[in-house]
Amino acid sequence: MAETHFKYVIVGGGVAAGYAAREFAKQGLKSGELAIISKEAVAPYERPALSKAYLFPEGFARLPGFHVCVGSGGERLPPQWYTEKGIEVILSTEIVKADLASKTLTSAAGATFKYDILIIATGSSVVRLTDFGVQGADAKNIFYLREIEDADKLVEVFKTKKNGKCVIVGGGYIGLELGAVMQMNNLDVTMVYPEPWCMPRLFTAELAAFYEGYYAKKKGIQILKGTVAVGFDTDANGEVKTVKLKDGRVLDADIVVVGVGGRPLTKLFKGQVEEEKGGIKTDAFFKTSVPDVYAVGDVATFPMKIYNDMRRVEHVDHARKSAEQAVKAIKASEEGKSIDEYDYLPYFYSRAFNLSWQFYGDNVGDTVFFGDNDLESTNPKFGSYWIKDGKIVGAFLEAGTPEENKAIANIARLQPPVENLEELAKEGLAFALKV
Structure with a gap:
C-alpha cells in the first residue's frame, strides 16, 4: 500500500486531536502539512456529550452539533472545516504499529504514514469485565461507553427494552451520569459498586451521601454498595438476563452498563519512550523522551507545576489544554521562540439530572x-x-x-x-x- 508523508501527524481522533488541529490552524499551517489518524468513523467531537445529552430521551444531542470545539465555548469544527484548512482527517484507520526511530506508523490495513513531528493523542480505552474473565461478561446487551458507536448501541437498545431493568456496574463519573440518563429513559435502575460510597476518588462521605440520597429518594434508583458483579446469566438469544453479585444476590437485568474506569492507550509506544505513573513521561511542553514526539491528554504524565509533582490526568479539560500547549510549543520551537510552561489547575465537573x-x-x-x-x-x-x-x-x-x-x-x-x-x-x- 502507498506510503504517505506529513509534516505533522496526530495519532488519535478524540477531543485532544480537534483542539490541536484548531491551534495549528491558528498558528499558521500550510495545506497538506497536518494529518489526524483516527480509528473512529467521525471527525473529533466532545466526548462528554456521550454520557449526557446524547442519551437524553428528548432534546438529545447529535452530530454535527457537538463536534469540537463547542465544549469550551469555541466555534464548532465540522468535517468541512478540516478540508478548508487543508488538514487530512484519516478516519476508520487503526494504527497497529509505531516505529518512533524511523518515524513511521502502520495501519491495520497495511498503509504506512511517515511524519516529521508526532503528537500522541490516543486517549484511554475502557476497562472491560472480560479482561478479568468475569463469567458471562461477553453476553449481548452488556455495554460500555467510550465512543459514539457505543452510544448508538445504547440508543437502539432503549427502543427494544422500554421500561426494562438496567444495572449499572460502577459508581464513578460514568456510573453516576449513566444512572441519571437511564432513569430519564424510564428504565428501572440499580447501581452496584464495591466502594463504601460513590465517586470515592473525589467525594468525601458527606458529599457522596447527598448524591446517593438524591438518586435513591428523589429518582428511585436502587444503590447497592460494597459488592461487585461476578457473573452474568443469559437467555436463549445470548442476551443478559441476570447479574450475579459477590454477596450472593442476583439482579434481573435487560441492560447492563459497565463503567469501571479506563486505561491509557500507550501500548503502541512501549519500550520506545520513557514512561511514568502509567503514562508517557513528558516535560511542561508535552515533549516526550524521543525527539519530535509529543504526548497529550490521558496518555501524558506531565509536571504539575502547582504541586511540584508528576501527574497523569484523565479529563476533557486537560485534553483540550495540553493539546493546545503542545502545538504552541512545536510552533515556538520552529520559530526559535519560547513559551510559558504548562501551569495546570486540576478541574473536574459533572452534570446529572x-x-x-x-x-x-x-x-x-x-x-x-x-x-x-x-x-x-x-x-x-x-x-x-x-x-x-x-x-x-x-x-x-x-x-x-x-x-x-x-x-x-x-x-x-x-x-x-x-x-x-x-x-x-x-x-x-x-x-x-x-x-
Missing part, C-alpha cells in the same frame, strides 16, 4: 464541609474545602453560579492560608467570594 458540580485543585488533607445539603431544600447548595499544611488546596461546589465557580477555582489556585476550620465552615462559600 438538575445537579451540577465543579471541583478545582487537589483533594488531599483535611476537609471542611459547608452549605445546605438537605434533600428537601428547594435549592440545595453546598461544597467542601480541602486543607493541607494550613492552606486551602481544593474546592468543590454543587449548584454554583458562574461567578461562584470562578471563586472556588481562584481559591484552589491561590491556596490561601486558613487558621480556624470551624470559622471556615461557618463562612463557607463567602470565604471564596471575598478572596
Whole structure:
C-alpha cells in the first residue's frame, strides 16, 4: 500500500486531536502539512456529550452539533472545516504499529504514514469485565461507553427494552451520569459498586451521601454498595438476563452498563519512550523522551507545576489544554521562540439530572464541609474545602453560579492560608467570594 508523508501527524481522533488541529490552524499551517489518524468513523467531537445529552430521551444531542470545539465555548469544527484548512482527517484507520526511530506508523490495513513531528493523542480505552474473565461478561446487551458507536448501541437498545431493568456496574463519573440518563429513559435502575460510597476518588462521605440520597429518594434508583458483579446469566438469544453479585444476590437485568474506569492507550509506544505513573513521561511542553514526539491528554504524565509533582490526568479539560500547549510549543520551537510552561489547575465537573458540580485543585488533607445539603431544600447548595499544611488546596461546589465557580477555582489556585476550620465552615462559600 502507498506510503504517505506529513509534516505533522496526530495519532488519535478524540477531543485532544480537534483542539490541536484548531491551534495549528491558528498558528499558521500550510495545506497538506497536518494529518489526524483516527480509528473512529467521525471527525473529533466532545466526548462528554456521550454520557449526557446524547442519551437524553428528548432534546438529545447529535452530530454535527457537538463536534469540537463547542465544549469550551469555541466555534464548532465540522468535517468541512478540516478540508478548508487543508488538514487530512484519516478516519476508520487503526494504527497497529509505531516505529518512533524511523518515524513511521502502520495501519491495520497495511498503509504506512511517515511524519516529521508526532503528537500522541490516543486517549484511554475502557476497562472491560472480560479482561478479568468475569463469567458471562461477553453476553449481548452488556455495554460500555467510550465512543459514539457505543452510544448508538445504547440508543437502539432503549427502543427494544422500554421500561426494562438496567444495572449499572460502577459508581464513578460514568456510573453516576449513566444512572441519571437511564432513569430519564424510564428504565428501572440499580447501581452496584464495591466502594463504601460513590465517586470515592473525589467525594468525601458527606458529599457522596447527598448524591446517593438524591438518586435513591428523589429518582428511585436502587444503590447497592460494597459488592461487585461476578457473573452474568443469559437467555436463549445470548442476551443478559441476570447479574450475579459477590454477596450472593442476583439482579434481573435487560441492560447492563459497565463503567469501571479506563486505561491509557500507550501500548503502541512501549519500550520506545520513557514512561511514568502509567503514562508517557513528558516535560511542561508535552515533549516526550524521543525527539519530535509529543504526548497529550490521558496518555501524558506531565509536571504539575502547582504541586511540584508528576501527574497523569484523565479529563476533557486537560485534553483540550495540553493539546493546545503542545502545538504552541512545536510552533515556538520552529520559530526559535519560547513559551510559558504548562501551569495546570486540576478541574473536574459533572452534570446529572438538575445537579451540577465543579471541583478545582487537589483533594488531599483535611476537609471542611459547608452549605445546605438537605434533600428537601428547594435549592440545595453546598461544597467542601480541602486543607493541607494550613492552606486551602481544593474546592468543590454543587449548584454554583458562574461567578461562584470562578471563586472556588481562584481559591484552589491561590491556596490561601486558613487558621480556624470551624470559622471556615461557618463562612463557607463567602470565604471564596471575598478572596
